[in-house]
Amino acid sequence: MTNPYEKAGVNVNSGYEVSKFVKQSLSKKGSSNTNIGNFGGAFEIPEGYKKPVIISSNDGVGTKLLLAVQVDKHDTVGIDCVAMCVNDILAQGAVPAYFLDYIAIGKVDGKVKEIIKGVLEGCQQGQLDLVGGETAEMPDMYPNGTYDVAGFAAGIAEKDQLMSPLNVKDGDKLIGIASSGLHSNGFSLIRKIFFKDNDFNYDSKLEEFPDDKLGDLLLTPTRIYTKEILPLLETKLIHGIAHITGGGFFENIPRMLPDNLAAKIVPSYWNVPKLFKVVQKYGKLTDSEMFGIFNMGVGMVVAVDPKEEEKILRILNQDKPGQGFTIGEVVSRKDKSVELIGGIK
Known part of the structure; x- marks a missing residue:
């Protein structure tokens, strides 16, 4: 039986497939994360902080994405997204802790896995955990082949060691x-x-x-x-x-x-x-x-x-x-x- 949602152009199974792919990818990197697929991502603040402050940042990749679409190369923009958030956190004097991504696309296809590969690579370079994310399939919002990527990151610092x-x-x-x-x-x-x-x-x-x-x-x-x-x-x-x-x-x-x-x-x-x-x-x-x-x-x-x-x-x-x-x-x-x-x- 066809799901009515699919008649509107949305593959109801695509989100599950993406979550499965992320879990498998994290497992291959030796960092299984049980947050993936939950309603929210959890992160335990490490011991040793006296007055920990959470520093957060969110950003996207901008119109560089149009170039990625034209070239059909999508495995680097995830790194860009992580970088734009993590570098801002570092500038505040905080240690990167965790990251979440948001991918909005007209139709979930192979590009999503390529984007996520970049996100995973970026998290590895940035030394922070990928604790969750969202892939939104919106067929009437984004023309075929186009998408947007955004990210959210958080870091931790002692209050008296923040940059000022x-x-x-x-x-x-x-x-x-x-x-x-x-x-x-x-x-x-x-x-x-x-x-x-x-x-x-x-x-x-x-x-x-x-x-x-x-x-x-x-x-x-x-x-x-x-x-x-x-x-x-x-x-x-x-x-x-x-x-x-x-x-x-x-x-x-x-x-x-x-x-x-x-x-x-x-x-x-x-x-x-x-x-x-x-x-x-x-x-x-x-x-x-x-x-x-x-x-x-x-x-x-x-x-x-x-x-x-x-x-x-x-x-x-x-x-x-x-x-x-x-x-x-x-x-x-x-x-x-x-x-x-x-x-x-």
Whole structure:
């Protein structure tokens, strides 16, 4: 007997199949989670905290998803979704704890499993548990082949160890941690630059990247910074952290500063990755416009006392030389701004 719901275009068994797939995938990774399939996900706060504070974040992947649909490559956007949430939690000084995903799609098909594979990989990189999620099949809401992905994450921190703008001081050094590429912001502009204003497609190979398809370069997943940030938090030497996402340097760095301080950024201090220079070239964008939109090769920024600068750089670069580098300093100024000193080298 046909279920009336199926006549409306909804497969009533699809949710069960997705839950089964997630349980099996978690089991293969050695982390069986009995929350999957329940009405809510549970997480037990570890022992040892005196005044634990839960830090939460939710985000999506934005119009980068349109590129994934066009290329028919869906195994990286789940990583992006986890990254956008987890990196915000880390910027607050919290240890990532758990994650939930939400996938809305016109028709549940093989793309969902590919998306979830990325979510599972992101959770592994971010060192947090996947405790639940939702896959919503909405045939009239989303055209065939399209979908949206969002996530929710939570982390834990001692109340007195949370990052606060009041901890950042005049003269602090700003240290950048390398990004993996464009991450997951600015893609409405990226698609306009490459696919509307210029005669490129997803399979194009630019002269600057003769061995790579443009679509693959743009879909490089967002870097998750758990492995890099947690050792820095343990030193208790970090005064502030900024996650460089939408709004670039100009919007995100001031979020970790008190009202009486500003930031001086010197682009010549690091090698801005070639991809950003290509975006600037084809988009005909100024340095200021680039730094106001993209991460410019810097996914996270930490503020430290000048006396601790070398120590923090050693910690960051001990396993992967070159991933940590000084990008500027904090200065006294009332407008809480970000000033670029010089241009891109």
